[in-house]
Amino acid sequence: MAKQLPKQLEAALAWSKSNALAVVFCAIVVVVPVGAYMAADWWGSDVREQLAKRADLLSRLNAAKNSKIEIALPGEAPLSLDGLAGPELQEEYTAIMVRAKGDSDAVFAVAREFNGGTATRPKHPAVVDAKVFPAYDARNAVVSDGVRSKVADALAAAYAKLLTATRAGSPPEASKVADALGAEEKRFVQGEFRVDSRGKLDPAQTVLLQTRLGKFRMAQYADVAKNISMYADLSAFDVPSRDSVKGLYKANDGNNKQKQCDAQDLALFELEWKYWIASDVMNAFAQANSRSPSVQQAAVKRVIRIAILPSESAAAATTGEASAMGGETPAVDGVVPDEGVAPANTTVAAVSPALGSPIIDSGQTVTRDYAKRYTGRVSNGVYDVRLADVTFVAATSRLPQVFDALANQNFMTVTNVRLVPADAFAAARDGFVYGAEPVSTVTATIETIWMRDWTAQHMPAATRTALGITSSTPESSAAPAEPVNQGS
Numbered sequence: 269m270a271k272q273l274p275k276q277l278e279a280a281l282a283w284s285k286s287n288a289l290a291v292v293f294c295a296i297v298v299v300v301p302v303g304a305y306m307a308a309d310w311w312g313s314d315v316r317e318q319l320a321k322r323a324d325l326l327s328r329l330n331a332a333k334n335s336k337i338e339i340a341l342p343g344e345a346p347l348s349l350d351g352l353a354g355p356e357l358q359e360e361y362t363a364i365m366v367r368a369k370g371d372s373d374a375v376f377a378v379a380r381e382f383n384g385g386t387a388t389r390p391k392h393p394a395v396v397d398a399k400v401f402p403a404y405d406a407r408n409a410v411v412s413d414g415v416r417s418k419v420a421d422a423l424a425a426a427y428a429k430l431l432t433a434t435r436a437g438s439p440p441e442a443s444k445v446a447d448a449l450g451a452e453e454k455r456f457v458q459g460e461f462r463v464d465s466r467g468k469l470d471p472a473q474t475v476l477l478q479t480r481l482g483k484f485r486m487a488q489y490a491d492v493a494k495n496i497s498m499y500a501d502l503s504a505f506d507v508p509s510r511d512s513v514k515g516l517y518k519a520n521d522g523n524n525k526q527k528q529c530d531a532q533d534l535a536l537f538e539l540e541w542k543y544w545i546a547s548d549v550m551n552a553f554a555q556a557n558s559r560s561p562s563v564q565q566a567a568v569k570r571v572i573r574i575a576i577l578p579s580e581s582a583a584a585a586t587t588g589e590a591s592a593m594g595g596e597t598p599a600v601d602g603v604v605p606d607e608g609v610a611p612a613n614t615t616v617a618a619v620s621p622a623l624g625s626p627i628i629d630s631g632q633t634v635t636r637d638y639a640k641r642y643t644g645r646v647s648n649g650v651y652d653v654r655l656a657d658v659t660f661v662a663a664t665s666r667l668p669q670v671f672d673a674l675a676n677q678n679f680m681t682v683t684n685v686r687l688v689p690a691d692a693f694a695a696a697r698d699g700f701v702y703g704a705e706p707v708s709t710v711t712a713t714i715e716t717i718w719m720r721d722w723t724a725q726h727m728p729a730a731t732r733t734a735l736g737i738t739s740s741t742p743e744s745s746a747a748p749a750e751p752v753n754q755g756s
Contacts, residue, residue, distance in 0.1 A: 376630055383679055384722035391678075392544040394726055395422040401536060402623070402728035406529035416513040419536050423543055427507050430547050434554035435497035436571065439699025445488050452484045453477065486696070493701040494562040497554060499570035499661075505546050506576065508539050530730035537731045541723075542576040545656055545716055549574055552677035553660070556670045564703035567666040567673075570695075572709075577655040579735075580647050624740040626724035626732060641683045643715060652718045652735065655683075660712075661690050663705040679717035686711045 338346040339361060385391030394401075400418050405411050431437070457463055461473055469477060516532040550571070557566040629649060636644030647653045662670055664687070674680040690707040724737050732739060 372631075379679075380719055380721050383717065383719045390722075392547070395419070395426050395540055395543065398726075402533060402726075406533060407525065412529070412532060416516055416532070416536070417510050419539065420508040420510050420513045423508050423539055424502075426543055427502055427505050427546075430543075430550055431500060431502070434500075434550045435557075436500035436550070436554075437492060437496035438499060438501045439701075440488055440492050442699075445485060445699070448488055449481055449485060453481060456480055486701070489696070489699045489701050490564075492699075493564055496563050497557045497560065497566055498563055498568050499700055500550070504571050504573050506539070506542055513539075530733075533728035533730040534734060537726070537728055538579075540726070541654070541718075544718075545576050545654055546574045548678045548680065548716065549656060549658055549674070549714065552674045552680065553670070555677060556666075556673035564701060566663075566703075567669050568660055568662050569702045569707055570661040570700055572659040572661065573657075575657045575659075577657065580653060580655075623729050623732075626720070626727070627738045627740060628720045628724060630721055641715060643681055643683060645715065645717065647735075649720070649736075651720060652723065654716045654718060656714045656716060658712050658714055659709065661695075661700075661702065661707050661709050663703075664689075664708045665705065667708075667710065674714060681715045682712050683715045684713040 336348050336350055338348050340346050383391070396419055401415055404415050406415075453466065456477060457466060457469065460476075461469060463469065466474070466477065513535070516535050553568040553571065556568055557563075560566040563569055632649050634648050634650055635646075637646045638644040640646055645653050667685075671682050674682065687708045687710055690702075690709045692702045692707055695702060720735075720737065724732060724735075727735075727737070729739070
């Protein structure tokens with residue numbers, strides 16, 4: 269028997285059946301508002317999300333429309349443009365940068381050749397064979413002593429050759445002039461006055477003799493002057509000798525032997541670097557005088573002193589690649605072979621086989637420091653700046669010609685100059701015949717630039733370390749060392 273519903277529920281069901289339309293409308297009144305509210309909430313959330321996305325997009329588009337972009341241009345101030353960089357602008361910018369890179373590489377190649385020459389015609393060849401320096405066993409005291417002597421001898425010979433090449437010379441030696449004057453006096457006294465000595469001349473004859481000898485002495489000075497381009501001798505340079513380099517290596521200092529090796533390498537390369545700088549200055553002076561037959565018509569009359577200032581960037585090397593120096597087997601008797609000085613027209617390796625090639629990033633950004641000099645140039649990863657204080661006598665009106673010759677010879681700029689009128693008559697009494705033009709004693713500070721792309725190949729490990737130059741290991745070097753021609 270089926271279970272009976274409660275009477276109240278049966279009565280409600282019966283009423284609902286008899287009033288079905290009313291029940292349906294009541295349900296609609298209750299359910300629809302609730303469902304509509306829920307549906308509206310879901311739909312409104314989606315609409316709000318879409319509107320938020322559109323608002324964000326419009327905001328970004330508006331910001332892009334009102335934005336500015338800066339395009340970096342090599343060697344120029346950044347270019348400011350309105351809006352975004354589209355594909356066409358990006359393609360144009362890429363093309364500009366490719367052309368700029370090509371131009372930069374071409375300019376660097378020209379600058380490098382101007383500064384250091386080429387592999388076959390180096391502007392500053394090494395003064396000794398690379399097998400003598402820097403590729404030697406620096407830890408062997410006997411070998412090191414021989415290397416010091418070889419470098420000192422080679423540099424002394426190079427300076428002497430530089431004087432000859434630039435037609436520089438000195439007044440005749442005082443002893444030779446005195447001997448010539450004595451012979452002329454004897455000839456004149458005996459031939460003109462028929463007496464055997466000066467003591468027998470009367471006052472008038474003595475005056476004539478003094479006038480004669482004065483002219484004769486000036487003729488002696490003039491004979492030398494007409495055969496040279498300028499006055500200069502070895503005292504104008506820091507010319508090393510065997511005695512001056514003896515103290516570079518202390519074999520008894522066992523605790524700091526590597527430091528002593530490094531100190532010697534630093535000092536020897538510094539001597540060679542100083543020669544390169546001095547040779548540039550002298551060759552520039554020779555060029556300034558090239559159209560003058562003698563010193564009397566020349567722009568530069570006399571070179572008194574070329575003092576190379578210490579490197580601004582070098583510091584004492586204590587660790588690093590310098591410890592890898594050496595490794596070459598010395599001769600049986602421990603002495604460097606006599607063929608240490610490279611003969612003309614021969615090629616030698618520019619990089620020590622025990623060191624590897626220097627790693628130079630020629631594309632890095634170079635900053636300037638105008639607090640040091642008006643040029644702003646300071647030593648960096650691309651080039652080194654070396655200063656020289658040069659004291660010389662020149663024709664005052666032709667100093668611009670001299671300064672132009674310095675710039676034409678290499679990257680040299682006069683950053684400071686001091687002039688003092690020179691006494692040509694006092695100089696003539698000492699044998700320096702300057703000619704008729706007014707002359708000045710000039711002290712000029714000259715800034716010189718040395719690109720590491722080629723100088724680092726001549727550097728020993730200690731110098732590279734001091735300048736912050738890294739080197740590839742010999743095994744990882746991409747190619748063997750580029751040969752350097754030792755001839756001029």
